[in-house]
Amino acid sequence: MKILVTGAKGSLGQDIVDIFRAAGHEVIQTDREELDITNREQVLEKVGALMPEVIINTAAYNFVDNVEDPEFFPIAYQVNAEGPRNLALAAKTLGIPFVHYSTDYVFSGDKLDGYEEDDQPRPISKYGETKWHGETLVERVGGKYYICRLSKIFGRPAISENGKESFVSLMIRLAKEKPELKIVNEEVGSPSYTLDIARATLQLLADKHAPGIYHIVNEGRGVTWFDFAEEIFALAQITTPRFPVTSAEFPKPAMRPKFAALKNTKLPRLRSRQEALAEYIKTL
Numbered sequence: 001m002k003i004l005v006t007g008a009k010g011s012l013g014q015d016i017v018d019i020f021r022a023a024g025h026e027v028i029q030t031d032r033e034e035l036d037i038t039n040r041e042q043v044l045e046k047v048g049a050l051m052p053e054v055i056i057n058t059a060a061y062n063f064v065d066n067v068e069d070p071e072f073f074p075i076a077y078q079v080n081a082e083g084p085r086n087l088a089l090a091a092k093t094l095g096i097p098f099v100h101y102s103t104d105y106v107f108s109g110d111k112l113d114g115y116e117e118d119d120q121p122r123p124i125s126k127y128g129e130t131k132w133h134g135e136t137l138v139e140r141v142g143g144k145y146y147i148c149r150l151s152k153i154f155g156r157p158a159i160s161e162n163g164k165e166s167f168v169s170l171m172i173r174l175a176k177e178k179p180e181l182k183i184v185n186e187e188v189g190s191p192s193y194t195l196d197i198a199r200a201t202l203q204l205l206a207d208k209h210a211p212g213i214y215h216i217v218n219e220g221r222g223v224t225w226f227d228f229a230e231e232i233f234a235l236a237q238i239t240t241p242r243f244p245v246t247s248a249e250f251p252k253p254a255m256r257p258k259f260a261a262l263k264n265t266k267l268p269r270l271r272s273r274q275e276a277l278a279e280y281i282k283t284l
């Protein structure tokens with residue numbers, strides 16, 4: 001099939017391109033330079049000319065703290081809400097599936113045992129608000145949409161202009177550079193590997209699941225940043241002293257959900273986070 005990928009230079013975007021190509025699909029990879037998803041006319045025109053059979057949107061504005069700033073909120077809203085709406089419209093016009101990724105940050109984080117797909121979002125940050133609006137605009141357009149929520153992804157770094165380091169490589173780098181580390185022991189989430197998310201997306205489309213909301217996460221208990229760092233250090237055999245601290249030690253403009261592990265109740269289970277993390281760390 002002919003697959004159009006947006007945000008293809010991003011962390012997840014690169015793995016989506018590789019996994020779909022490896023499965024024999026023709027992949028048209030685009031990033032902001034080739035297809036700016038916020039430009040509605042360009043989106044409709046390009047999609048109409050390319051005639052893809054599936055659209056997968058991995059583009060996003062992910063600088064969570066910037067979005068609290070009224071100067072950056074509009075650009076985040078355009079990329080995270082209006083962009084997916086534009087792509088959903090283009091996909092609906094062609095009658096083709098549209099895959100869009102969202103986040104655990106659409107939830108408030110007060111559900112201790114984690115969130116299921118149909119739990120009610122209530123974002124507590126401006127970033128979460130833009131991503132939730134993205135979900136609702138896509139749902140409103142309708143068609144064959146798949147909204148896949150992710151949590152704290154790790155994988156190869158983005159090669160785009162604003163690409164940032166993943167938590168895993170950040171921790172390994174800091175552990176080598178610093179005599180000791182302080183790591184926030186809050187924000188329970190479900191860290192997941194981009195390669196596994198890409199494979200699960202391939203399967204989701206192949207299995208022709210019903211349109212709707214899905215949670216794509218590696219299996220495993222929800223972990224705080226500190227817990228996750230402990231898993232990383234154990235696998236990478238790092239012994240740098242580290243200490244759990246509260247978020248008050250690293251004040252940030254945006255609030256984060258305290259308990260936002262995602263439960264996957266609709267798709268086949270992914271492999272465990274431990275197994276995925278071990279494989280990823282070997283690639284570093």
Ligand SMILES: NC(=O)c1ccc[n+]([C@@H]2O[C@H](COP(=O)([O-])OP(=O)(O)OC[C@H]3O[C@@H](n4cnc5c(N)ncnc54)[C@H](OP(=O)(O)O)[C@@H]3O)[C@@H](O)[C@H]2O)c1
Nearest residue numbers: 007010011012032036037059060101152153158160161162
């Ligand atoms: N990273 C996480 O921990 C995390 C957690 C939960 C959910 N998610 C979601 O997972 C998805 C993939 O995230 P990611 O971390 O792989 O993202 P990423 O590495 O930041 O990649 C996003 C890509 O989108 C591009 N982009 C930005 N604005 C664009 C526009 N207007 N038109 C076209 N492309 C544009 C970026 O280019 P520039 O760099 O040039 O801006 C970049 O190449 C996103 O929906 C994100 O919200 C991520």
